[in-house]
Amino acid sequence: MSATRDIRDRxxxxxxxxxxxxxxxxxPLIGPFFTEIAGTDLEVHLPRITDFWERALFRTAxxxxxxxxxxxxxxxxxxxTAAHFGRWTQLWRATVDGLHTGPRAERAKAQGERIALAMLRRLAGPGADTAGTGGGFVPLAALRLRSAA
Structure with missing residues (x-):
């Protein structure tokens, strides 16, 4: 499937x-959080996370x-760490870009970045390395977690 249309539905x-x-x-960086630490069962997790994104993008679930x-x-x-949230953001953006283009796809990418930044700040505290300085987040495709304006 090529990125030719926007995200339409569940x-x-x-x-x-x-x-x-x-x-x-x-x-290799974030996978162990899902597979080893949380032991995530995708079939159990997927309906919940789909509800989350459906609410975020469509305000329906x-x-x-x-x-x-x-x-x-x-x-x-x-x-x-910032490196973990940076990788999550990179994978999220790449996945969205690989499948969809349009306003909802852009909103999904922006929302993902906002969520990652908010989680990082909440977990690591006000001194969190949100810009990737100091050896934290290293962009794979010139992507950085932006600090809130």
Whole structure:
């Protein structure tokens, strides 16, 4: 599938999220958080995360979970750093770009970056390395977590 149209519905999100998590689970930097630490079962996780993105992009699904709590638990088991959130953002953007173009696709990428930055700041505190200086986040494709304006 080439990136020729925008994200239209939950089915598009399902395809997008399956492709993203396939890449994330296999990634040597962030994959262990999903596979070893959290022991994520994609078939259990997928409906929940699809609800999250459906709500974020379409305002249609009911997502009433605490998205921060699982990340806090992971951070307690093994600290999540700017490098981890940077890689997540890179994989998310690449997956969206590989499948979709349009306003919702752009919103999905921007929202993903905002979420990653907010999670990093909340987990690591106000002194978090959100710009990637000091050996934290190293961009793979000249992508950086931008600090909020």
């Amino acid at each position: 089915d598009d999100l399902d395809v997008l999220l399956r492709r993203f998590y396939g890449a994330a689970f296999a990634d 009911g997502y009433g979970r605490d998205a921060f709590a699982p990340h806090a638990a992971l951070h307690t088991a093994r600290p999540l």
